[in-house]
Amino acid sequence: MISDEFKILFTGPMGAGKTTAITALSDQQCVSTEVVNTDLTQCDKETTTVGLDYGHIDIPGGGGVRLYGTPGQERFRFMWSILANNAAGVIVLLNGEHPELEDHTATFVDAFWQQGKMPMVVGVGRLASDDFETIERITETLMRRQIAAPVFSVDVRNKDDVLLLVEALLCQIEANELEMVEA
Amino acid sequence: MSAEIIEKQRLGFIGLGEDTASACLSMLRIVDGRSGTSWSHSSPEQADVLMTSYEVFQQGLDDKKSDKPCIVVYPSNQQKPSTRFSLQHPFRVMQLLSVLEEVAATLQPSQRSNQASTSTLTSLASANDGEQTVSPFWQSLHQAIKGPLKSSEILVSETPHGPLYFKPAAQRFYANKVLLKKLTASSLELTQLVPWRGALPDGLTTCPLFSLCWLVSRDSANRLASWISEHGTFQLKRWPNFGSLEKNRIYLSLSALMMKQPLTRQQLQQAAQCTEENIDRFINACEMSGLLVFQEAANASVNVAVSNQSKGRFGGLIKGLRSRLGLGV
Amino acid sequence: MRSQSPLSKTATMVAMKELEAFKESTPGLTSLVLLTSDGFEVASLQVNKDSASRLAAMGSSLSAISSAIAKEAGLSECSRLIVESDEGVVAVMQVPNVTPALALAIVADDASLLGQLLWGAKNCCAALSEKLKK
Numbered sequence: 001m002i003s004d005e006f007k008i009l010f011t012g013p014m015g016a017g018k019t020t021a022i023t024a025l026s027d028q029q030c031v032s033t034e035v036v037n038t039d040l041t042q043c044d045k046e047t048t049t050v051g052l053d054y055g056h057i058d059i060p061g062g063g064g065v066r067l068y069g070t071p072g073q074e075r076f077r078f079m080w081s082i083l084a085n086n087a088a089g090v091i092v093l094l095n096g097e098h099p100e101l102e103d104h105t106a107t108f109v110d111a112f113w114q115q116g117k118m119p120m121v122v123g124v125g126r127l128a129s130d131d132f133e134t135i136e137r138i139t140e141t142l143m144r145r146q147i148a149a150p151v152f153s154v155d156v157r158n159k160d161d162v163l164l165l166v167e168a169l170l171c172q173i174e175a176n177e178l179e180m181v182e183a
Numbered sequence: 184m185s186a187e188i189i190e191k192q193r194l195g196f197i198g199l200g201e202d203t204a205s206a207c208l209s210m211l212r213i214v215d216g217r218s219g220t221s222w223s224h225s226s227p228e229q230a231d232v233l234m235t236s237y238e239v240f241q242q243g244l245d246d247k248k249s250d251k252p253c254i255v256v257y258p259s260n261q262q263k264p265s266t267r268f269s270l271q272h273p274f275r276v277m278q279l280l281s282v283l284e285e286v287a288a289t290l291q292p293s294q295r296s297n298q299a300s301t302s303t304l305t306s307l308a309s310a311n312d313g314e315q316t317v318s319p320f321w322q323s324l325h326q327a328i329k330g331p332l333k334s335s336e337i338l339v340s341e342t343p344h345g346p347l348y349f350k351p352a353a354q355r356f357y358a359n360k361v362l363l364k365k366l367t368a369s370s371l372e373l374t375q376l377v378p379w380r381g382a383l384p385d386g387l388t389t390c391p392l393f394s395l396c397w398l399v400s401r402d403s404a405n406r407l408a409s410w411i412s413e414h415g416t417f418q419l420k421r422w423p424n425f426g427s428l429e430k431n432r433i434y435l436s437l438s439a440l441m442m443k444q445p446l447t448r449q450q451l452q453q454a455a456q457c458t459e460e461n462i463d464r465f466i467n468a469c470e471m472s473g474l475l476v477f478q479e480a481a482n483a484s485v486n487v488a489v490s491n492q493s494k495g496r497f498g499g500l501i502k503g504l505r506s507r508l509g510l511g512v
Numbered sequence: 513m514r515s516q517s518p519l520s521k522t523a524t525m526v527a528m529k530e531l532e533a534f535k536e537s538t539p540g541l542t543s544l545v546l547l548t549s550d551g552f553e554v555a556s557l558q559v560n561k562d563s564a565s566r567l568a569a570m571g572s573s574l575s576a577i578s579s580a581i582a583k584e585a586g587l588s589e590c591s592r593l594i595v596e597s598d599e600g601v602v603a604v605m606q607v608p609n610v611t612p613a614l615a616l617a618i619v620a621d622d623a624s625l626l627g628q629l630l631w632g633a634k635n636c637c638a639a640l641s642e643k644l645k646k
Contacts, residue, residue: 006497025508031584033576035549038518038612048550050569051576059503075551075569088497132391135424140263140271143421144278148442150422152430167510168435170501175439177497178454 004063008169009084010053011112012093013104014043014072017125017156019053021093022067024162026055030067042073050076052083080111089119089169092149093156096127096134105141113147119172120147123154123165191221192287195230198239199256203272207234210276220287232286234270237261250331252286265353267332281420285473289329317467318403320373324396324471325410327351327376337383338376347395348383349376354472356395357387366395370402393423393472404467405460407448411470411477416445418476423469432510433457437465445478518612519554519644526643527555534636540624541632542600546640547571549613559619571604571617578604592630601626607637610644 010018023030033051037043053069068083070076084090090112094104105122112118122142127134131153138151150168154161194211196204211222227233230251237257254268263269270282315322320340327338328351338349344365348357358366365371396404407413419441425434436455440446446454451462469475504510517524531544535557543559551572556564574593582590592605600621607614616637620629 004500006500031580033573033580035572035576036612038548038550038552050549050551051573051580057504057507059500059507061503063500063503065500065504071573073551075565076573078566078570079573130388132389132394132424136391137263139421139424144271144275148421150435150438151424163508163510164430166508167432167505168430168439170505170510171432171435171439172442173497174436174501175443175454178440178443 005066006088007066007068007086008166009068009070009087009090009112010093011070011080011090011108012072013095013098013100013108014048015045015098016072016093016095016104018069018072018093019049021091021156021162021165022053022055022069024156024159025057025067025166027058028056030055033071048073052079074107077111084112084114084118087118088173089121091165091169092120092122093154094122094124094138096124096131096153101134102137102141105138106145109142109145109147109149113145113149116148119169119176120149121165121168121172122149122151123156123161124151125154125156127153129153191223192232192290193225193230194222194283195225195227195233196235197227197233198236199234200236203236203256206273207279210279220283222283231290232283237264240264240266250333252289252332253334254282254286265350265355266334267352267354288473289332315409316404316406317408318373319375320399321404321408321467321471323375323377324349325408328354328392328471328473337379337381339379340376341374342371344371346379347373348379348387350383354392356390356392357383358390359386360388363388363390366398373399373403391424393468393474394425396468396471397423397425400464400468400471404471405464407463408467408470411466412479413448414479416447416478417441417451417466418445418478419469419474420476421474423472423474432505433461434465437462441469445476517554518548518552523644524555527640528557530636530639530643531555531557533639534632538620538624538628538632540600540620540622540629541618542621543567543617543619545571545617546607547615547617549575549615554614567617567619571615575604575606575615592633594626594630596626598622600624601629603630603633605630605633605637607644608641610641614640614644616640 010021012018019032019034031054032049034047034049037045037048049069049071051071055067057065057067059065070080070083092108092112094101098104109120109122113120122138124135124138135151135153142149142151152164152168154165156162208224211224233251233253235253235255237255240255252268253266254270255264255266256270256272257264258272263271268282268286270278327349332352334352336351338351340347342362344362345359347362419438422438422442433455437451440451440454448462452459466475519527527546531546535541535544544557545553545559545564545567546555547553547568549572551569553564553568559567578590578593592603595602600619601624602617602619604615604617607616616633618629618633
């Protein structure tokens with residue numbers, strides 16, 4: 001059965017840029033469930049997503065892509081599996097400056113990897129342009145978990161970087177769909 | 184299926200704790216038969232490869248042992264050491280196997296007791312016997328990486344914009360910012376790598392192996408290197424780290440395809456819809472960086488073509504999305 | 513788990529008193545949780561700590577999604593949402609005019625009457641609003 005829509009999920013800890021990324025891609029204004037953040041000790045962002053972010057990209061000629069963003073904080077973990085349902089792939093956004101970067105990596109890739117059934121891309125923000133050591137460390141964290149996902153250094157305020165993550169995901173979705181026929 | 188040729192190698196421990204050594208010996212029994220190399224434990228003096236603790240690595244090995252490939256086992260609360268082969272403790276069986284296969288691939292013919300199996304090594308046969316398809320720099324880089332590694336060795340290549348240094352054991356290049364910018368922007372003539380006796384100058388920018396291979400392969404290695412057989416399938420061990428380099432659809436697509444399953448060059452070309460040059464450049468860069476898994480043609484399903492991807496579950500949606508977002512098609 | 517409550521000790525005690533009064537006057541109520549809009553439990557009755565935390569998080573998500581759908585539907589706000597089943601009811605209602613923004617989540621079994629429940633919850637929220645607003 002051929003779909004006329006598919007779903008891409010954005011996840012990651014609070015402040016990593018999920019809402020920003022979806023807003024950059026979405027054709028219309030996104031649905032947001034941001035409220036005032038009362039726990040500034042955990043993250044000094046003024047607001048936090050408590051339900052989901054939702055955006056949409058129309059494809060000329062029919063069909064579209066639904067973009068969903070999960071809440072980042074662990075107490076909303078119950079939303080993750082609800083939102084991951086039927087997603088074609090997931091983009092994990094991380095904050096490269098956060099002291100718990102490796103814990104965040106483990107938490108989010110483990111939650112969504114689904115033993116390799118979910119195409120995944122990891123984008124790490126707030127890194128210096130010549131910082132490849134952090135990318136290598138994150139890659140090793142994934143390898144220890146036998147998770148084969150690419151890791152990119154990105155700035156989600158830059159639309160081209162968001163598009164790179166989407167392109168990497170699309171390439172994986174296509175690779176999964178590859179069919180071999182006898183020549 | 185071709186008969187497997189099993190290579191025998193000996194692994195010696197220096198400074199590993201009892202638990203680590205014992206776990207490693209158990210894992211060696213588990214991995215026996217899973218690759219083209221059979222590993223046995225021996226004394227460090229008789230070993231072909233050493234496995235040492237982080238402390239021993241920091242103190243340095245004596246001369247007789249320092250020429251041997253060395254796997255450094257480091258604790259999880261330590262930064263990864265800048266050596267070619269390392270293993271974070273605690274490690275799993277597959278992680279140990281992966282690093283042992285990497286080490287096995289570097290051992291010189293004179294150090295091997297038998298010819299290696301082809302499950303992880305590229306074939307030494309070549310359709311272009313005698314003809315060099317890559318630049319002298321690329322050839323010298325290959326020799327530097329595949330030869331025995333010394334932790335202190337530094338090589339250098341001269342360029343019009345300053346020297347490019349390489350530490351084979353650390354898999355890192357070092358250059359001034361201007362040179363790296365020039366390499367990113369356009370092709371540059373690079374001389375063969377030769378030994379450098381001095382220390383590394385200060386103030387240089389570090390560049391990981393794959394990143395530099397990727398930049399240089401654009402002009403130095405866009406035809407399949409003579410030491411890589413055209414006939415067989417290619418697969419990746421992990422995604423290449425493109426860093427902040429160009430990341431266009433073709434190379435992302437090749438990475439995704441080769442992570443998923445082993446494919447021939449023809450299948451890759453069909454699936455990624457790219458040129459032979461794109462494929463060969465990519466294979467060369469991945470092979471040089473130790474990311475490639477090659478399997479001989481006899482074991483590969485070469486009579487299988489790639490079907491039209493637009494028949495997949497997402498049909499033409501992905502193509503439409505790319506067009507809509509202005510991504511390359 | 514956050515280490516510090518968003519309300520002072522006194523305010524929390526005041527809130528607990530209102531919850532207790534509501535519980536006393538309304539048959540069928542099984543759990544009550546006063547929560548912040550970003551999903552932290554402020555005060556709770558008849559429910560263990562873990563359940564209270566989860567109800568608070570889920571209540572805030574549902575509340576926020578309901579507000580979004582109300583806006584999409586052209587309604588000015590979502591003042592309360594109700595989840596009904598044969599065995600009982602879960603309702604989440606906003607506490608007006610307080611900082612930080614709060615909501616009341618209640619769980620009731622089939623011994624409760626929906627009308628009475630909602631009327632009681634509305635009064636409880638009004639009382640909380642009066643006593644907690646700065």
